Amino acid sequence: MTTADEADLRDGEVATDRPVSYDAAVQFIGTIRTPYTSRDMCPRQGALDGPDCRLELLEEWAPALKGITRFDYLDVLYWLHLSRRDLVLQSPRSDGSITGTFALRSPVRPNPIGISKVRLIRQEGSVLIVKGLDCLDKTPLIDIKPERCSFTPQAPHKDADDT
Numbered sequence: 001m002t003t004a005d006e007a008d009l010r011d012g013e014v015a016t017d018r019p020v021s022y023d024a025a026v027q028f029i030g031t032i033r034t035p036y037t038s039r040d041m042c043p044r045q046g047a048l049d050g051p052d053c054r055l056e057l058l059e060e061w062a063p064a065l066k067g068i069t070r071f072d073y074l075d076v077l078y079w080l081h082l083s084r085r086d087l088v089l090q091s092p093r094s095d096g097s098i099t100g101t102f103a104l105r106s107p108v109r110p111n112p113i114g115i116s117k118v119r120l121i122r123q124e125g126s127v128l129i130v131k132g133l134d135c136l137d138k139t140p141l142i143d144i145k146p147e148r149c150s151f152t153p154q155a156p157h158k159d160a161d162d163t
């Protein structure tokens with residue numbers, strides 16, 4: 001841990017003293033565009049009536065959107081790339097209360113994966129317009145799935161939105 005990291009700790013917070021790997025064998029599938037250009041602007045959790053955001057997929061993953069417009073709600077997974085990854089105990093509100101990392105939805109975690117349920121507004125080719133995100137503009141996109149509760153396996157069928 002560097003001196004700068006130690007200086008960043010709040011009262012009562014504890015960082016692991018083991019080496020932390022910053023490698024990730026995750027392949028990003030695109031980029032999320034949001035109106036939030038600083039962490040202060042981000043909501044703590046997205047709202048389904050929040051601003052339109054864009055899930056911009058790499059062209060090679062665009063065919064993987066086939067069938068997506070059957071769903072009103074999606075789960076979106078993203079890599080909170082600006083997070084530190086070494087905190088075991090955290091004081092999210094700086095008020096002296098200390099909580100374990102795994103008892104929080106803080107972006108600070110060993111593998112900084114964020115998950116949001118979003119509302120699918122429309123598809124524009126390799127881009128999905130959605131509401132419900134809470135991440136910074138240009139956050140890397142990891143995965144998109146039909147929202148758990150609305151997903152029922154269906155027989156494949158063809159429709160205009162399937163391309």
Ligand code: SAM
Nearest residue numbers: 042043044080081082083105107114115135136
């Ligand atoms: N909804 C997700 C979840 O529950 O897994 C993320 C919740 S987390 C509390 C959302 C916060 O992470 C935002 O308010 C912002 O402070 C921070 N954040 C957003 N994008 C980030 C990024 N790319 N890197 C680091 N922190 C980010």
